[in-house]
């Protein structure tokens with residue numbers, strides 16, 4: 001039985017900013033355990049561990065597996081990778097719903113791109129837009145354009161905790177609320193996010209609050225949990241969130257952290273299992289210009305760098 005760890009580096013179509021860090025390439029690890037794969041790709045700015053730390057823990061876990069031991073990694077990205085590579089996946093999963101499109105970039109450029117897109121002919125049911133990045137007037141103008149040109153599309157907004165309570169309130173007071181599906185993480189503190197919801201009527205979703213494992217409670221305006229398995233870690237912790245969402249009548253949106261095509265495939269399968277009725281937040285693959293798998297899902301080992309390969313006694 002074979003155990004292996006690979007490293008990849010895939011160029012972004014254009015450099016992307018992650019919490020003030022500019023990245024030109026997405027770097028991560030692929031783990032193979034007896035022919036089944038997992039991906040370990042901490043995201044700078046969002047993960048608390050570095051790729052080097054994840055690599056060291058992954059190598060130690062593989063060595064333990066080769067001695068026939070069971071492993072329980074600590075780092076979230078490593079937990080996700082090892083859990084995927086050791087999971088008994090359901091065999092008859094339906095295909096996941098297509099992800100909703102993700103818009104990222106300067107408002108003026110996005111307004112221009114909107115004119116050239118074929119969205120008016122076939123509008124998506126949902127569309128996500130990053131906010132709290134450019135001047136508020138510009139972002140509100142873009143939202144106004146999207147809302148009038150795509151009246152049948154619900155907008156998902158994501159502020160990544162970028163506003164104070166007052167800023168978020170000023171922004172939300174001017175939103176076309178009937179067309180806003182929900183706003184992810186307006187403020188860093190959960191109490192501020194709830195206060196903004198109550199003051200303005202906006203529906204909200206939690207994302208970083210969940211991966212930081214902060215306390216939260218249900219509220220009539222809390223509508224969805226955005227679950228990023230690479231950041232949350234173990235699949236059982238993700239499943240616990242899915243259960244809590246179901247018990248509280250919250251939607252579940254499985255979301256990526258800019259994983260490779262292999263990781264996005266795994267996340268798509270989890271989405272079809274855990275959130276069969278909600279389009280996932282997995283529209284990040286088009287930012288990468290290269291792949292690690294073929295169209296049929298085989299890993300192209302020539303596109304990745306082998307760090308370790310071992311036989312297991314078990």
Ligand SMILES: O=C(O)CCC(=O)c1ccccc1C(=O)O
Nearest residue numbers: 102128158255256257258281282
């Ligand atoms: O959730 C999605 O639709 C796509 C993924 C996404 O937006 C994202 C990707 C990497 C880091 C943070 C985020 C985010 O939701 O803020």
Ligand SMILES: [Mg+2]
Nearest residue numbers: 158184207226
């Ligand atoms: Mg988010």
